[in-house]
Amino acid sequence: MKVLRLILLVVHIGVFFLLAAMLLNAYVPPKTFPWFNLLSLGFPILISVYMMLTLFWIFSWKKRAFVFLFLGLMFFKPVIRWINYSPQKNETPDLKVLTMNAKGGYYGIDHINDYISSQNADIVMLQEYGGYMKYHFDGLKQAPDSWVIQVFSKHRIIEQKQLIESDPTYNNAYASQTDIEIRGKIYRFINVYLQPFKFKKNMVKLVGKSEEDEQKVKNVVKRLIPTFKMHQEQISSIRKSIDNSPYPVILAGDFNSVPNSYEYYHLLDGLQDAFVEAGKGSGTSFHDYKFPIRIDYIFSSKNIKPLTYKVDRSVKLSDHFPVMATFKLEK
Known part of the structure; x- marks a missing residue:
């Protein structure tokens, strides 16, 4: 038993250091050291192992349990970016925003039209909406056309600008800023679709054969690392729009990145994460794999108060669930 406990202690310490290294994503860019970003993908597994081992020490009546409980407080915020429970806010919202990766409308454009029209959102941001698809949402006007991302609004659109233009030889990312007047005040809405990884299920599904599985893992890593570095470049253009904005900002879309990355x-x-401020339950928004993946987000300036946040799992209009949030605007 002592040998088993020693092995578990070594594993527990190792998992703690991996989780702590993941936090360095706040400081270390992928072009400098991309491996920290890989750890963010494994966060649900790492934190689950950490919690189970902590419970093991508690039930074993070991003093080290208190040490691991104390150290575990470092990961409270990273956890609530995946799973959260916020108390209900009894305020009347001024704004409802819906974002969704529409997967080119291949699950049925009529279903998307009916669903989004029924949600009565003020602003709708779509990614992978398919430039050849014709969307008609009740009461919403379409911003100037874009091939991969699109914004629809109940309110007057003042101006739109593309922040990232796709280059087929290099990237498939898009981002736009759309300035919209709401109740006499202008807000900037930034719609984001960062570089996709372009994985297919058979590329990541392990088959139980060591050599084949090992090669699959290597191929996945080879695709992840360059994409992380591309994301770093793409984010710089988006940050300029946020930092230089004379208006409050709402940033939403498919980041193709998980929390804590x-x-x-x-x-x-x-900005503030509307899920952290007002979400309940799991933030997982991508459902095509049997693994918790949250890659769709709604962020807002701190003077725009999130009241509710919902990942609507009642419909499957795409391989992403629709995500929506309501806000109280500053007077």
């Missing part, structure tokens, strides 16, 4: 920390800087 470099992308998450650096897009969130100066």
Whole structure:
């Protein structure tokens, strides 16, 4: 038993250091050291192992349990970026925002039209919406056309600007800023679709054969690392729009990045995550794999108060669930 406990202690310490290294994504860019970003992908597994081992020490009546409980407080915020419970806010919202990766409308454009029209959102941001698809949402006007991302609004659109233009030889990312007047005040809405990893299920599904599985893992890593570095470049253009904005900002879209990643920390800087402020349950928004993956977000300036946040798992209009949030605007 002593040998088993020693092994578990070594494993526990190792998991703690991996989790702590993941926090360095707030400071270390992928072009400098991309491996920290890989740890953010494994966060649900790492934190689950850490919690189970902590419970083991508690039930074993070991004093080290208190040490690991205390150290575990470092990961409270990283946890609530995945799973959260916020008390209900009894205020009347001024604004409802919906974002969704529409997967080109291949799950049925009529279903998307009917669903989004029924949600009565003020602002709708779509990614992978398919430039050849025709969307008609009740009461919403379409911003100037874009091939991969699109904004629809109940309110007057003042101006739109593309922040990232895709280059087929290099990237498939898009981002736009759309300035919209709401109740006499202008707000900047930034719609984001960062570089996709372009994985297919058979590329990541292990088959139980050591050599084949090992090669699959190597291929996955080879695809992840360059994409992380591309995200770093793409974020810099988006950050300029946020930092130089004369208006309050709402940033939403498909980041193709999980919480606690470099992308998450650096897009969130100066903003607030509506899920952390007002979400309940799991933030997982991508359902095509049997693994918790949250890559769709709604962030806002700190003078825009999130009241509710919802990942709508009642519909499957895409491989992403629709995500929506309501806000109280500053008077």
